[in-house]
Structures are given as C-alpha cells and as structure tokens.
Amino acid sequence: IIWVPWRIQQHFKTQGIGGPGYRPISGNVGELQRMYAEAQSKSMGGLQHDILHRVLPYYSRWSGAYGKTFIWWVGTKPRLALADPEPIKEVFLNTGVSYDKVGFSPLTRPLFGDGLGGLNGEKWALHRRITNQAFNMERVKHGEEEKLTVQEVIDECKTFYFAGKETTGNLLTWALVLLAMHQEWQTKAREEVVQVYGHTMSPSADNLRELKIVGMIINETLRLYPPTQTMSRVSTKNVMLGRVDVPAGTEIYSAMIGVHHDTQIWGEDANEFNPLRFKEPRNQLGSFFPFGLGPRICIGQNFAMMEAKIVLAMIIQQYSFVLSPTYVHAPTQILTLQPQYGAHILFTRI
Numbered sequence: 181i182i183w184v185p186w187r188i189q190q191h192f193k194t195q196g197i198g199g200p201g202y203r204p205i206s207g208n209v210g211e212l213q214r215m216y217a218e219a220q221s222k223s224m225g226g227l228q229h230d231i232l233h234r235v236l237p238y239y240s241r242w243s244g245a246y247g248k249t250f251i252w253w254v255g256t257k258p259r260l261a262l263a264d265p266e267p268i269k270e271v272f273l274n275t276g277v278s279y280d281k282v283g284f285s286p287l288t289r290p291l292f293g294d295g296l297g298g299l300n301g302e303k304w305a306l307h308r309r310i311t312n313q314a315f316n317m318e319r320v321k322h323g324e325e326e327k328l329t330v331q332e333v334i335d336e337c338k339t340f341y342f343a344g345k346e347t348t349g350n351l352l353t354w355a356l357v358l359l360a361m362h363q364e365w366q367t368k369a370r371e372e373v374v375q376v377y378g379h380t381m382s383p384s385a386d387n388l389r390e391l392k393i394v395g396m397i398i399n400e401t402l403r404l405y406p407p408t409q410t411m412s413r414v415s416t417k418n419v420m421l422g423r424v425d426v427p428a429g430t431e432i433y434s435a436m437i438g439v440h441h442d443t444q445i446w447g448e449d450a451n452e453f454n455p456l457r458f459k460e461p462r463n464q465l466g467s468f469f470p471f472g473l474g475p476r477i478c479i480g481q482n483f484a485m486m487e488a489k490i491v492l493a494m495i496i497q498q499y500s501f502v503l504s505p506t507y508v509h510a511p512t513q514i515l516t517l518q519p520q521y522g523a524h525i526l527f528t529r530i
C-alpha cells in the first residue's frame with residue numbers, strides 16, 4: 181500500500197515521467213471522481229467540439245500539467261497514459277505476449293459476459309478465429325472442427341449485442357447532431373445520396389463505396405466523438421516501451437479521444453468539424469483509431485461502417501433536420517460517449 185507504489189512512482193520519476201502523485205489505498209480515484217462530477221454539472225455552454233475537458237476531465241487536466249505521458253493511480257495500481265502515436269502503435273500492434281487486455285470490471289462483466297473483448301491468450305485466439313467467421317460470409321461455409329460451447333456462444337452474443345449496439349447507436353446519434361449543426365454538410369451528403377440512390381430507392385449495401393461524402397462525415401464523427409474514448413492493456417512482464425522502462429503489472433492507457441483532438445497531430449483546427457480531412461487517404465495508424473488497432477482491432481468494424489452508412493443515408497434521403505432549441509450540448513462518458521441530456525433534433529419529411 182505504501183512502499184511498492186512509492187517505489188514504482190520513483191522508478192517512473194527517474195525516467196522523467198511525473199503525475200498527480202500516489203495517495204495511499206485509493207490512489208487518485210477521489211480526485212478523478214470529483215473532476216467528473218464537476219464537469220458533468222455544467223454543459224459545454226455552446227456548440228463547440230472541444231470536448232476533452234468535459235468527457236475526460238482528469239486526463240485533460242493531468243496531461244496539461246504533466247505532459248502527454250504521465251502516471252496516475254487507481255487504488256494501488258499504476259496507470260501509464262500514452263498519447264503519442266509511436267508508443268501507442270508499439271503497445272497495440274504488439275502480437276507477442278508483452279501486453280494483455282484488461283479484463284472486464286464486476287460492473288461491465290454482466291453486460292459483455294465472458295466474451296471476446298475480455299479474454300486473453302489461447303482462449304481469446306480460439307474465440308477470435310471462430311467469431312471472425314460470423315463477419316465473413318465466405319468463411320461461414322467452412323472453419324467445423326473448432327466449436328464453442330453453448331455458454332461461450334451466449335457470452336459472445338452478449339458481447340456482440342453490447343459492443344455492437346451501444347457503439348453504432350452513439351456514432352449515428354453524434355453524426356445526426358453534427359449534421360444538424362453543420363447544415364452545409366447535410367446538404368452535400370443529401371445531394372450525394374440522391375445522386376447514388378435517387379429519391380425513392382432505399383439505400384442498401386450495393387453502391388456504398390460511392391457514398392464518399394457520407395463516409396468522410398462518419399470518419400470525422402468518429403474522430404471528434406469516438407464511441408469508445410480509451411483503450412488499455414496491462415504489461416505482463418517488464419518491457420521497454422521506446423525509452424521507458426515499464427514494470428510488469430502497469431496498466432497502459434491510451435486516451436484515444438485526446439489523440440483525436442490533438443492539435444499537434446490534426447492542426448490548429450483539430451476541434452473543428454471538417455470531413456475534408458478524410459478526403460484523401462492518409463497514414464493515420466496511431467493517430468486515428470476509433471476501432472482500435474492491431475490484433476484486437478474491432479471485429480465488427482466493417483459491419484458497423486456498413487450499417488452506419490446505410491442508416492445515415494436512409495435518414496438523410498428522407499428527412500431534413502435541425503437542432504431543437506431545447507438541445508443542450510453536453511457530451512459525457514457512460515461507457516460509450518453519449519449526449520448527457522439526449523439528442524433533441526427536429527426532423528421534417530422531405
């Protein structure tokens with residue numbers, strides 16, 4: 181409770197990595213909870229997209245005070261925050277045995293079951309091989325000698341339901357809010373949808389590639405309002421991460437939303453909604469990763485993008501919409517990124 185955390189803290193300090201300082205037993209959890217409560221008590225006060233200080237107030241404050249790489253404490257467990265693309269790639273692209281996924285908490289386990297997202301090692305590899313096939317129609321016909329038990333199938337269903345529904349639902353919610361705020365992009369997107377499907381044909385999986393503007397809008401929504409804001413791993417042994425010596429058992433934490441809003445990566449207008457950023461393909465590994473990266477990248481990524489494009493195209497084709505005067509801009513993290521007081525949007529049938 182005292183000696184080990186102090187020693188670990190010193191270990192990082194000698195390498196130039198500071199942080200808010202360990203407090204016995206609870207670590208920094210008390211400060212963190214106070215900052216959340218304070219952030220949630222006020223709305224954004226406008227329609228701006230500079231939301232980091234409200235969504236992850238502790239991360240915003242501590243990264244401002246100690247730099248992008250810092251350490252803080254959840255109880256007696258150290259957490260190392262990373263926000264530079266290089267170390268992020270090193271951790272999340274790692275295919276060896278140096279980093280494990282952090283398992284579900286007692287609060288989230290009932291939602292996800294013992295599904296893919298919380299497994300590690302051989303059990304994860306087996307589940308990933310089998311469930312992958314559900315997302316690849318060609319392979320559904322083959323991959324018979326490997327099977328999951330009924331309980332394992334139930335757990336994966338829970339995972340797919342929760343990991344798939346909350347995330348995609350919130351992505352669509354924010355895309356609609358953003359298009360209601362930025363009417364010029366709503367008009368551009370509608371022109372494109374009508375050009376591809378006409379006024380009456382229902383958008384389907386066919387021709388989705390032609391929805392370039394809709395795709396850019398979805399990417400820009402995922403950048404500014406990523407449904408998942410953070411990802412973590414735990415080091416299973418002492419590892420060198422770049423020049424940092426990381427002891428076994430350190431939780432490595434990447435505030436994806438911080439990286440997505442970083443002006444050093446995205447430019448001075450990082451907090452502006454500008455889908456044109458995604459017009460040309462760019463190398464964004466480690467700087468844009470709403471679906472994660474590496475071997476544990478989201479298994480439902482293609483499915484989610486297809487679903488989001490079709491649903492958004494259907495809505496844009498049939499309705500024009502504006503923000504209701506009752507809408508209060510207050511993004512908040514309740515597992516996924518949600519509008520704290522709902523997304524009040526007024527729709528008019530075209």
Ligand code: HEM
Nearest residue numbers: 296297340343344347348411470471472476478479480484
């Ligand atoms: C916009 C929609 C979605 C977003 C933003 C999203 C985001 C993510 C992210 C960031 C991860 C990586 C977590 C990590 O490495 O720690 C992940 C993993 C995962 N996602 Fe998604 N997801 C979405 C939709 C879906 C859908 C539709 C499904 C299934 C139907 C799904 C199932 C999963 C599963 C099972 C994992 C764990 C994969 C593994 O550990 O091997 N997700 N997702």
